[in-house]
Amino acid sequence: MLAALALAQFICSFAGSNMNVMINDISEDLDTTVQGVQVAITVFLLVMAALMIPGGKLTDRYGRKRCFVVGLVVYGVGALLSAASPGLGVLILGNSVLEGVGTALLIPPVYILTTLLYPDLTSRARAFGIIMALGGIGAAAGPLIGGLITTGISWRAAFVFQALVIAVIVWLSRRIEDPLPPDPGRSFDTSGAVLSAAGLILVVMGILAADNNIWLMIGLIVLGVLVLGWFLRSSRAKERAGREPLLSLGLFRNRTSNLGLITQNVQWLLLMGTSFTVAAYLQVVRGYDAIQTGVIFTAATLGLLVTSLSAAALARRRSQRALITSGFVVAVAGVGVLVGLAASFSTAWAFVPGLLLVGLGLGLMLTPSVNVVQSSFPEERQGEISGLSRSVSNLGSSFGTAIAGTILVAGLTKGAYAVAMITLAVIGLGGLAAGALLPRTPAPSRAGDTPATAPGTRT
Structure with a gap:
């Protein structure tokens, strides 16, 4: 069951970043521009963000497993349509719209089911650690896997790969059992x-x-x-x-959850903004091909893998606030290194230390941020908060690609690259400030806002 949920997060994160290394191939094959590919990537992330809250609410009405499977099917159809697209318009329909809609339906159940099935903080941190590790690896390894497939076969084969992974997840999902019955009478x-x-x-x-x-x-x-x-x-x-x-404004009365949502938004903004900016700069300005660009991103993947898979152990030793703030410090330092070394050296190795630091930092804080938010509410509100949480995260991904990408494509030069990266770093400092305001221990619960964790656990 956990394999199905983690793979689902992996493939959705992979879809958001693997196109970054296909910019030249797609633009040449479909007779479009770098900006056209950026729009396709951003619209995919935006559709996810815009529909994640409705997707979370639908799980209460139709059931978590049913929404999960339907989302997988819609996503799979979109991936196959993208693989066969004759032009940018069909690619946007398949990748940006159908895959985005499918993701909005299948991702909220991943987090709701995990929260319900793992009631204590340690086991939930372990489960979320695996899911977020696969999600982070999907986003960070997307350029590498996409580059290998694009160079070895074609960019279209990368979408066939997504459809094959979706088929595996559908098969694995047979063992998933919904712990709560659907409520068909629930209003929408x-x-x-x-x-x-x-x-x-x-x-x-x-x-x-x-x-x-x-x-x-x-x-x-x-x-x-x-x-x-x-x-x-x-x-x-x-x-x-x-x-x-659709969204109860009472969700925003929980200060800890609000701060956690801000950190989630900024984390994914940093990840996707850095991924698009570095990948576009390497291909368009320095002339690297898809596989060369993907190999460079292996550093970020390794960093994410190391810290994400250590989530359970770290949660036992350090507070969630300490992990989140430390993650932002390391990630922002990584962005600074990316700017400094790229300006000083022409070799591809100049990007490795910075990407490694960004990966380590993001992997360190992705899991505790999710745990902080999900654990702030009881079972009956998991549908709402899961949809809001994923919407905020995907909106961060959209902002990252839109803001940094817009600065970059406006003038693909070394100066534009530095401005885009510095902008991301400044926003990252805002995330650090939000993380520093998180309480060391959970605030006393109020009626209707009882945390889903055991009393006394640290967040």
Whole structure:
């Protein structure tokens, strides 16, 4: 069961980063540009972020396992369509839309089932450690695996690989048992789902428009913020009227969870922003091919693997706050090393120390951030918080690719690379500040907000 859940996180993270090393191949084959490929990657991450909250709510109504399997099937269809795409439009439909929708359906059940089936902090940290390790490895090893497949066969074969992994997960999922029965009578806030998705899409598309039209960027972002404000106001009105909104605003009354969500968002922003920026710079500016670029990213993969798989042992020795803050310090230092060494040396080895530090730092904090958030709420709220948690993380991935990618493609030079990376580092310092504000021990629980962990456990 855990193998199926971990592999699901792996393939979804892999999909978000493996296209980074296919930029030249895809743009040449489909007669598009680097910016066109960036849009496809960003829209995939954005669709996940926009639909993750509705996906989490649907698990309560239709059951966690059913949503998991349906999401896998939709994802598999999207992967096969992407492999056969004749142009950028079909690639966006298959990869960005269908794979994004499938991911939004299958990822919330991964975290809900893990939280429900592993009740104590240590066993849950071990399970989340394995899942987050596979997720981090999928994101970090995506360039390497994608590079090997692209160079050895073609970029289209990378999508066939995804479909094959999905088939394996479907077969493994036969052993998964849903610990909670579905509630078919549970209401679903359709208007809230539309408003939240529209608002997030407008904000991210505004960021993508920055290098083309500054006024269009401002207009889209302002409109997106207004739509999101409308969504929050509508949710508050529904709660006051006794109806169930898409997202209960009561989730944001938990300070520890709020800080954990911020750290999750910034972690994935750092990971995906660094991955896209370094991969695009190596291919477009330095002329590396897909496999050369992928091999360089092995350093980040190894770093993530070492610290993620140590999650259970680290959770027994250190507080969650200590792990998160230490992870941000190491990751931000890694970004600084990436900037400094790239400016001083022309060899590919100059990127290895920085990527290793980024991988070590991110692997150190991915699991405790998830544990902090999921453990802040009882079983009956796991559907909501899981959807919100994954949406925030994937929104971070979208922001990372959109912000750093927009800076980079606006002027593919050494200067643009440094500006993009420094921007990521500054945002990383914001994540460090949020992590430092986390409590050493959980705050006393209130009615309706009882943590799902045993009393006295450290978060």
